[in-house]
Amino acid sequence: MSLKRLEGINKSPVLNHLSSSYQGLATIRSFNSQKILIEEFDNHQDVHSSVWSMFIRTSVTYDFWLDNLCSIYACIVTMSLLIFVRNDEIVESSIGLVTTQIVGLIGFLAFTMQQITELGNQMTSVERVYEYTNLESESPLNSLTDKKPEEKWPENGKIQFKNVYMSYDPSEAPVLKNLNFSIDGNEKIGIVGRTGAGKSSLISALFRLAYLEGEIKIDEIETKQIGLHDLRTKISIIPQEPFLIAGVLRKNLDPFDLYEDHVLRSALDDVELKEMDLQTYINERGNNLSVGQRQLVCLARAIIKNNKILILDEATANVDSKTDELIQKTIRKKFTDCTVVTIAHRLNTVMDSDKILVMDAGRVVEFDRPQVLLQNSHGAFTNMINQTGETMANSLRNLARDKHMDFN
Incomplete structure (x- = not known):
């Protein structure tokens, strides 16, 4: 079962890579990156193939030893009848009947064991689906009657953002930290x-796609x-x-x-x-x-x-x-x-x-406002403007100045 679970885990990268490569086929060809993508696919496929090969080998080995044990048991029962039972106590036809019934019972037992094992292997798929049922659900889609906003x-x-912190996982550090601003x-x-x-x-915080602390109004x-x-x-x-x-x-x-x-x-x-x-x-x-x-x-x-x-x-x-x-x-x-x-x-x-x-x-x-930010020669926004080059920076400053004149 563990090998089957491992095989399922390693199959996903193969399918994802194949789907992504198909979606970006034009880009891959335009950059002549076929060799890189082929090597990546081969690596994913090699890992999956090694796990799948091990799963097949263990399955064959299990079936082989199960058949051997069943055959040994049938031989022991048959030899016991021939050696320890006297001829006047049981007839030859009865010995044949017992032998055939034992062989049939052993075959049914071997088949049952194989099906139970296969069921355990296939249940790994159910196990992976069940993991999603334990994921934390989002908030209700619809508002309560007394809190539903007007149409x-x-x-x-x-x-308005007030003391907003946001993280994509409660156990990780927040990616947004103490946001406080207002947009009219x-x-x-x-x-x-x-x-x-x-x-x-x-x-993401505005759409409530992650874990939030603080207020967004x-x-x-x-x-x-x-x-x-x-x-x-x-x-x-x-x-x-x-x-x-x-x-x-x-x-x-x-x-x-x-x-x-x-x-x-x-x-x-x-x-x-x-x-x-x-x-x-x-x-x-x-x-x-x-x-x-x-x-x-x-x-x-x-x-x-x-x-x-x-x-x-x-x-x-x-x-x-x-x-x-x-x-x-x-x-x-x-x-x-x-x-x-x-x-x-x-x-x-x-x-x-x-x-x-x-x-x-x-x-x-x-x-x-852009013009106000540009007045700070050491500000973060001014530095971003300067990094675009002299010509582009002058053009951007002119745009900000025109907006400032319209604003006034």
Whole structure:
């Protein structure tokens, strides 16, 4: 049973590697990395094959010794009848009957033992599934009657973080540490910082995807006090990796059939995808669309939902500059009266934000208007601007100055 469990554990890397390689086949070929991927696959397969070979050998050995023991027992009983029983006490036909019954009983016993052993081996699959039943469940999807927010909530889109700590595992150190800041309704906020600074973790905290301490309020309602469905349906997000399901385009735009077709077509027109029909079939993960088209479909989905809060998690990191410009222009046009929180991959995408939130090691380092932050020559945001090069830094400063003039 232990070998079967070990075999199941070592099979997963083989299947995962095969699936990932298939999904990224174009990238692998473009970088001429076939040899590296083949070597990785061979390593995973060698480990699995060695465990599987050991399992087969132990199974054959078990069957071999079980058959031998049964044969020895049959021989002992038969010889006992011939040696210790006198001829006048039992006839030859009875000896034959006893011998045949013993052989049949031994065969049934051997078969039973083999099935019990196989059952134990296959129960390792049940054991692995059972492990998921012991995982800690999320909070209830729906709010209690007395705590359910109104249908029009949130009206302003104000977000408040108060003494917020977040960790992905209760036994590990928090990745977000003592966050205290407030985002007013309709503000456009850019979040910047190095890789691992906690930018995406902040979004996870907002959606309650991990263990939280402290308070996160949206329009004065604490998110812990309402159901996950009531919370998450009121916040739109355009992720870095677009999420699409296999099915027609209409199902991707409106999975629950809440809107009329003309609303969906209007959203496609806003993102310049009006040539796509609502019945166009989308492959799993949108593999028959370009990365830019997938991201635009996600943007259209957010336009249709028209929530008061929009999250952009490095939404333009994997698209070309033209698509980036289209997305930024559409967001400025369609989400003027919404709170927009943008995790920045390119600083130029957030320089026209109302405020910039700079994070480092899970903490808020700076939070103010871009022009105000740039006045601190030794500030974290100023250092990030300077690292882009002189030409780009001057361009970014001009964007911040123009935003400051508009603000005044």
